[in-house]
Amino acid sequence: MKQLIIMAIAGMLSASCSAIKVEEQIVQDFVKEKNLKNNPNASPAYLIEESGPSAKSLEYYQMAYADKSLPAGKKRIEVLPGSFKNWPIDENELAQLQESNKAGQSESWNSKNFNSLDIPIISRKDLEYEIARQVLPPTSSGNIISRPIVTADGKYALFYYYSFLPMSSIAKKVCLAKKVNNRWLIEAEFYDPNVFQ
Numbered sequence: 001m002k003q004l005i006i007m008a009i010a011g012m013l014s015a016s017c018s019a020i021k022v023e024e025q026i027v028q029d030f031v032k033e034k035n036l037k038n039n040p041n042a043s044p045a046y047l048i049e050e051s052g053p054s055a056k057s058l059e060y061y062q063m064a065y066a067d068k069s070l071p072a073g074k075k076r077i078e079v080l081p082g083s084f085k086n087w088p089i090d091e092n093e094l095a096q097l098q099e100s101n102k103a104g105q106s107e108s109w110n111s112k113n114f115n116s117l118d119i120p121i122i123s124r125k126d127l128e129y130e131i132a133r134q135v136l137p138p139t140s141s142g143n144i145i146s147r148p149i150v151t152a153d154g155k156y157a158l159f160y161y162y163s164f165l166p167m168s169s170i171a172k173k174v175c176l177a178k179k180v181n182n183r184w185l186i187e188a189e190f191y192d193p194n195v196f197q
Contacts, residue, residue: 051109
């Protein structure tokens with residue numbers, strides 16, 4: 001009996017570590033794809049410790065999916081690219097993902113989540129404080145990324161993202177990433193044109 005309990009705990013830890021490695025890869029690949037480290041207009045760049053709300057990922061995708069047949073201007077959520085037609089997550093899987101993510105996930109990042117990351121992690125409060133003290137330049141950007149929600153087949157992930165500079169407002173969006181040749185690439189972005197930070 002003791003062995004079964006130990007094996008069950010080991011299995012849960014292994015699954016948890018595996019999920020963390022997938023999250024790490026998704027975020028790291030996104031940082032590289034968007035060139036957050038080397039953007040001259042938003043430098044230096046930081047990953048904000050407080051992650052965005054994971055539930056928004058499913059909410060935005062679900063609204064976009066429900067409105068996909070509506071004409072332009074009638075949709076609650078806009079999709080980029082406009083030619084996007086591949087909806088890899090259908091209503092059934094959306095319901096399953098919503099059910100499995102009801103408990104929620106940790107809403108923060110720390111260096112333990114990553115073996116390596118191209119940009120440092122900082123709290124939003126500390127970033128704003130260091131900019132106000134002129135320790136960091138006013139072009140410093142904060143990047144808020146939610147914990148990714150990965151489909152059951154491990155081929156797609158949804159996550160909430162936005163980047164901000166002091167005294168600016170940036171549209172929030174949800175990114176749909178697809179695993180291609182062991183890299184996560186952004187396939188589509190979903191945003192509410194009426195919501196800004």
